[in-house]
Amino acid sequence: MINSERLKREMQTISTFGALPQGGMSRLAFSQEEAQARAYIKTLMQALGMNIREDAIGNIFGRIEGELPLPAIAIGSHLDSVPLGGFYDGTLGVMCGLEAIRTIKENGISHKRPLELIIFSCEESSRFNMATVGSKVMAGKLSKEALENLKDKEGVSLYEAAKAFGCAVETIESAKLAPDTFYAYLELHIEQGPVLENKGIPVGIVTGIAAPIRYELTLQGRADHSGATPMNMRSDALACAAEIILHVEKIAKEEAGETTVATVGFANATPGVLNVIPGSVRMGIDIRDIDQENLEKAALLIEKKH
Ligand SMILES: [Zn+2]
Incomplete structure (x- = not known):
């Protein structure tokens, strides 16, 4: 069983980064607030003894080896939000992923495959009008030129913002992963529509993406x-x-x-x-x-x- 008290406590802490006085939060991609949330999760990952690496666009990977050198099972989500976003979108998937891996490790449950927590960079489209930037880069679908051409309202390009954030964007090609890097990927995410809540169903399994x-x-x-x-x-x-x-x-x-x-x-x-x-x-x-x-x-x- 996971430690739900600990999960709740950590959810509360991470929710303070970007929290707004009127409720909700703003934690835009590559912002100060996102940097704080990332620093916090990294301390938790370190405490768990994860091997942490960051790629050229800022995706964070925390790895725990398995018994065999097989492709890993990944679990995760994102920490950036839309302006006036909620506390659970993305963050819940990250924190629950961490808690799941931590529970496996703490209880000494054996697992053949390595386990990786992934925090995807720039998942929301609010700032640069493009969603899932981190995973697109992982898939090799965004070039350096594309990053230079995507601009926010202030005219700052995604390339510049990522660089100022500390990402090694000049080596963006290095972030592309081989197709067999992961065996499976799991993500817990809040429902973004009203259907489950209206029907009183606590959880649903996604069978397709619209x-x-x-x-x-x-x-x-x-x-x-x-x-x-x-x-x-x-x-x-x-x-x-x-x-x-x-x-x-x-x-x-x-x-x-x-x-x-x-x-x-x-x-x-x-x-x-x-x-x-x-x-x-x-x-x-x-x-x-x-x-x-x-x-x-x-x-x-x-x-x-x-
Ligand atoms: Zn999300």
Whole structure:
């Protein structure tokens, strides 16, 4: 059995890094707050006698050898958060992974394979508009150039931020792992939707991940005076966007598969003032489904209608 009191206590401690006075927390990737949380977890990993290494993008690996030199079983999650995030997203997976490995070690339970705790770097897309950066780098899917091109709101590139954080990003290729490095990977994660909670089910096992198809659209209309332009002589980009939004909703609800969801997450009108007909709109559509066929069907239906 795990030591749940200890787990609770450590969850409380790590939750102080980035905690906000109004509740919740902000622990953006490569921030001071994330650095504090990482330093804390590393002290716990050290106390357990883990062999700790960090790769070029800041992924942390804590390893305990098994009886045989086989590919390891990994368990973990991430410590960065979205702005105004919750305490459990990511952090719970890291802390429970640590507690699970610690329990195995403390009780002298024999295990053939090595066990590794992984803390993925920059999992959330909030800062650089790209999610799962750490695992993408591990898979060899992000180049140095790609990291230089991803910028946050202040114009700081992911490359610069990681470097300032102490990562050896200039050797980014070295972080790519061989496909057989791990035998299996486990992650405990809070439910990000309301389904289990509503049904009173304490835990669920993930059978599929709702992969997205995303579109970014720019609608080009014509900006005109809102008082002087008759209705039949307008080209209102925002009114057009509104029609698209309702179509997207209808397709996901009624025409695509049962598990299809679709969202227009933003629609920014220009010039965006009360007395000017919107001349253009930039908008984003996010379609998701655990079933690839349904996903493609929904995307096709959305494309066709417009
Ligand atoms: Zn998460």
